Amino acid sequence: MxxxxxxxxxxxxxxxxxxxxxxxxxxxxxxxxxxxxxxxxxxxxxxxxxxxxxxxxxxxxYEKTLKDILDEISIVLKPEERLGELIQNVQLKNDLKYLLHEYRERAKILAHGLSPRRKILLRGASGTGKSLTARIIAGELHLPLYTIFIDKIVTDAASAKLKELFTVIHKNRGVYFFDYFHAIGLEHYMNHDIRATNYVLHIFLQLLEQDRSDSIILVATNADKSLDRAILQRFDDILDFTLPDTASIEELLLNRLVGYWENTPYMQSLVRVAMGLTHAEITQACNNVIKYAILNNQKRVEDLSIQEAIAAIQSKYAR
Ligand SMILES: Nc1ncnc2c1ncn2[C@@H]1O[C@H](COP(=O)(O)OP(=O)(O)O)[C@@H](O)[C@H]1O
Ligand SMILES: [Mg+2]
Incomplete structure (x- = not known):
């Protein structure tokens, strides 16, 4: 007993x-x-x-130290988002599905001396779903998401901080998300202006290359396709986020207005007005029109109100 x-x-x-x-x-x-x-x-x-x-x-x-390091330079989330929430081009969605599949089955891959895709560059305009994708990857894999504050790294002690961080990445399995990566000097690197290139970027790329951990490292940037090959090579895969096309805009409108609006013959006109906006901007237009309906005690939204909400966003943000 x-x-x-x-x-x-x-x-x-x-x-x-x-x-x-x-x-x-x-x-x-x-x-x-x-x-x-x-x-x-x-x-x-x-x-x-x-x-x-x-x-x-x-x-x-030592365990306390890991936590201390993370507290100092990152914010931790336990995301619940799932793949179905992302509306993006077919190629990206397939790549993402395959990435999750490889990681889930990594034992098989490792047993053959290979490693699953873990170092991923998320590239595309702001508002196209890069941060959402970081939450989806962590959510789907049931891993904590650590979003790194880049500005806390770019200090006088950058080299030591980055080394510390990569030790944590090795010891503590999770999804590590370096958002706004261009903030650490990507433009200079792209212009081959070596003197101006932030040395932090060099250290980061070196540590990234050496990393053999079990964690997933995500790097997001809105720098365009002209990114240097030398940088691209350090990643196992690149996810290219594009502005929504006709089909994606339709899907977004139907998703975001669910309960307030269903497909009508007016859809094509709405799509035309929304063309050129990002996913985040279309989401915002939908939320605005729903909020307006709520405040006016309306249970439905009209085609025309949606069009106005989208046009309002267009005129504010149009590039
Ligand atoms: N591709 C997308 N599919 C569905 N919703 C999206 C997408 N992109 C953006 N959104 C919506 O806009 C919000 C902000 O987008 P976000 O992921 O922060 O974009 P980014 O990180 O690329 O700037 C998201 O939380 C989501 O509500
Ligand atoms: Mg973001």
Whole structure:
């Protein structure tokens, strides 16, 4: 009876990483073994505990350090978003599906000496779903999403900070999202202006290349297709985010206005007005028209109100 209670305690201690409970229980078992006349076993348990005791405290403080580093330069999320929420070109959606598949099946790939795609560049205009995709990847893989504050890295201690961060990436499996990556000097790199190139970028690319962790590293930029090959080569895959085409605009409108509007013959006119807007801008127009309906106690939205909401966004943001 006593032993089964202790067994449960041991398992609980393991899962909660509760070293105190683990030691207390192991000592109890040793004492019981001694009382039952199993002196050799009792002695061996105590010897093992004594040896490992020396390692316990450093390991606790090390875990704290990982957390400290992450707290300092990132924000953590446990996203719930799923693949179905992303409306993007067919190529991108297929690439993304395959990426998730490879990662889920990575044991098979690793067993053959290869590695799954883990270092991904998300490239495209702002408002086309790069941050959403980072949440979807983490959500689909049930991993925490760490969004790195680039400005906390680009400091005098950048090199040390980045090395620290890549240690964390190695020790703590997750999705690491470097948003607004161009902020660390991509333009200079692209212009081959080596002197102006931020050395942070060089260090980052080196560490990225050396990384053999189990984490996923996402880098987002709205720098266009002229990105240097030397940079592109460091990634396992590139996801190209495009502005929504006719079919995507239709899908967005139907998704975003669900419950307030259904497909009507007016759809084609709405699509024409929305052409050239980003996903985020169309989403915003839909939200505006729904909010207006709510405040006016209307259960439905009219074709014309949607068109006006889209046109209003066009006139504010049109490039
Ligand atoms: N491709 C997309 N599919 C569906 N919704 C999108 C898409 N792109 C943007 N949105 C909507 O706009 C919001 C902002 O987009 P975001 O992912 O932050 O764009 P980015 O990071 O590329 O600037 C998203 O949270 C989502 O509501
Ligand atoms: Mg974003």
């Amino acid at each position: 006593e032993t089964s209670v202790q067994l449960v305690d041991m398992i609980r201690a393991f899962y909660n990483n509760d070293k105190d409970l683990f030691f207390k229980t192991a000592l109890q078992i040793a004492d019981q073994e001694a009382q039952s006349g199993h002196g050799a076993i009792a002695h061996e348990i105590k010897r093992l505990l004594k040896n490992s005791k020396a390692q316990v405290n450093p390991s606790i403080t």
